[in-house]
Each structure stands twice: as C-alpha cells, then as structure tokens.
C-alpha cells in the first residue's frame with residue numbers, strides 16, 4: 001500500500017523558512033493561483049491573448065526575436081519530439097554528439113522518425129571541443145545536428161558558442177535541448193544562432209512539469225513549411241499540400257501546432273488551459289527576479305555547494321570547467337556502497353532528496369540539484385549539514401562543520 005507522504009503536501013505550501021534569501025519566493029502561490037483560474041475556451045479572445053503574452057514572455061527567456069516561440073503540451077520530452085520529429089524526415093542524416101544519457105534520448109527519438117544517425121561520444125563528465133563537432137559535421141554532412149545543452153545525468157554543460165555558425169556554413173540545422181538549463185544558465189538562442197530549442201518548466205524555471213516552451217528560427221521554419229500538411233476536415237478550399245514528407249506525428253506536428261498558435265488559430269489539439277496559465281505565470285516569476293539575477297543565484301549556490309562538498313573530503317564528478325550551475329555531481333565514497341542508504345536517510349530524516357545517476361554512473365555518483373526556487377542559501381547550508389550527519393552515520397569520516405563553513409565563505413565573499 002502506498003504510504004501517505006506528508007512532505008508532498010509540505011512542498012505545496014513550503015515553509016517560508018525554506019524560501020529565505022534572494023530568489024522567487026512566491027512562485028508556488030503565484031503558479032498555483034494561476035492554475036486554479038477558471039478555464040477559458042481555447043479560442044476565447046481572452047485566452048488567445050494569454051497565448052500571445054506567453055509567446056512574448058518566452059521570447060525574453062530564450063533571448064530571441066523568433067516569432068515562433070510557443071508551448072508544446074507535455075513534459076520536456078514532448079518538446080524534443082515535436083522539434084526533432086518535425087526537423088528530421090525519413091532518411092535525413094543527423095549528427096548527435098553524446099555526452100550523457102540525454103544525448104542517447106535524442107538519438108533514439110531521431111531513429112524512431114527514420115533519421116540516419118551518426119553519433120560521437122565523449123566520456124561522461126566531459127564535453128566536446130567545438131572543433132571536434134565541426135570535424136564530425138564535415139565528415140557526416142548532417143542535415144540536423146541535435147545536441148543537449150546541459151546533460152543532468154553527467155552534470156556538465158556543452159559550450160555552444162560558434163556551433164551555430166558552423167552549422168550555417170554547412171547548411172545543417174542546429175537543435176538544442178535546453179531542458180535543464182533554461183532559466184538557470186544563459187540560453188542565447190539568437191546570439192548562438194540556434195535553429196530550434198526546447199525545454200521544460202520543472203527544472204530551473206521552478207514550474208510544474210507538463211508544458212514545453214519551444215522556439216523555432218527562420219531556417220527551421222523553412223524545413224517545417226516544406227513538410228506542412230493540414231489534416232483532413234480542416235483544409236481550406238484553396239489548400240495545396242507542400243511537397244515534403246508529412247511529419248509522422250499528428251499531435252506533435254510543428255506545422256499544425258504553429259497554425260494553432262498563429263493568428264489563423266486553425267483548430268488542432270485542445271490547449272491544456274491550466275498548464276498554459278502555469279507556463280505564463282512561471283515565466284513572469286522568472287522575469288520578475290530577472291534572468292541575470294537568477295543565473296547569479298544558481299552560480300553562487302553551486303559554488304557554495306561545491307566548496308562545501310570538497311571541504312567534506314568528497315570528490316566532485318566531471319570537468320569542473322564545464323559544470324552546470326544547477327546540479328552538482330559528486331562521487332559516492334566507498335564507505336557508502338551504492339549510496340542508496342544515504343539517499344534514503346537524507347530524504348526520511350531531513351526531507352532532502354538527492355539523486356543518483358543513470359547507466360554506468362548509477363550508484364557511482366550522487367547528483368545534488370540547485371534548481372529554481374530551491375536554489376538558495378538556507379537550503380545549501382541545510383543540505384551540507386544533513387549530508388555531514390548522514391555520511392558519518394554511514395562510516396564516512398568527514399571533518400566536523402567543514403562543509404557548512406566552506407559554503408559560508410563563498411556566500412560571505
């Protein structure tokens with residue numbers, strides 16, 4: 001039988017103490033209030049105005065002028081599938097540079113739509129030099145390069161500057177999965193010349209899972225337009241189908257999604273009303289704090305956390321020059337076995353959840369998230385304090401108070 005877990009309810013009404021210090025303190029009440037607003041019809045002018053506002057808000061968050069910046073219903077994976085399923089046609093060559101679990105996800109999605117995939121891999125915890133990717137692009141001549149920005153499985157972030165220009169030279173489209181970085185680290189869609197990007201709400205954006213903000217540039221739009229088919233029963237009398245292959249998913253067909261989000265408002269799915277309210281409010285909360293202030297908050301928390309972990313004689317995982325600021329990987333010390341008992345005690349005794357990883361890193365590293373509204377000083381200090389106590393109970397001798405003291409030093413700088 002499933003046990004009642006009071007922490008879930010505490011999360012919905014977080015103690016003000018958990019929200020001390022700079023950061024979006026009011027995200028939960030604001031988003032929950034927004035989600036409980038009365039549902040409007042999907043063509044109600046008030047609702048379509050909210051859609052337009054949401055597009056404008058996410059343009060700011062993605063730092064883009066792309067008209068086509070909108071929401072796909074579903075978690076981040078829905079946005080990935082909508083982008084890749086619409087950009088990759090059967091037989092299209094795709095290059096996927098893989099530096100963690102989510103690169104494998106992009107590969108799998110491209111395979112399922114019939115792409116001819118070339119992959120390149122680097123050891124988990126490291127990332128690629130841009131010229132390595134450029135070389136692979138030269139070799140494989142892909143139509144699409146699909147790349148994760150921050151791979152949460154390895155806690156590393158791939159620098160993207162320069163990659164967009166290389167893709168343009170070779171006429172490849174560049175898709176980026178920014179699920180784990182949007183709102184926490186810069187995602188410069190226009191400056192980095194990214195053609196299509198998707199994300200989710202539940203990570204650094206501090207929102208609920210279930211809506212995926214996407215942005216589509218002119219070059220990607222061209223490809224989608226060449227594959228555009230309007231479903232039977234909706235076609236205008238003068239409709240001429242485009243000559244490209246139809247996108248295989250109906251629900252995640254970018255062409256039809258755009259027709260619904262455009263002034264045409266051509267009927268497609270029924271928009272998830274409450275999720276749209278949530279996505280809109282989440283974006284407003286993030287922009288109220290200020291994107292740059294949010295990035296600084298994530299960076300500072302991550303520095304403090306890493307300083308604390310090091311001072312506790314733990315070894316950080318991955319290339320530190322390419323670490324994400326919103327999740328930190330740390331080797332599980334030998335004394336703690338696969339680390340599961342530590343995770344359980346952290347959760348049950350202190351109400352703090354830390355993760356392990358996937359694949360060959362499962363049971364080898366812990367991943368400690370500092371994402372979104374929880375990423376603030378009291379939570380960093382509490383987590384280090386709790387971890388010290390739990391580690392000691394599990395036979396890992398860590399110096400007393402060293403973690404919290406080191407984190408304090410970072411915050412005092």
Ligand SMILES: Cc1ncc(COP(=O)(O)O)c(C=O)c1O
Pocket residue numbers: 075076077078102148150151152153177178179180200209
């Ligand atoms: C980089 C990355 N991409 C994609 C996903 C999948 O997101 P979702 O579970 O919202 O579909 C995740 C989730 O952790 C992620 O970290």
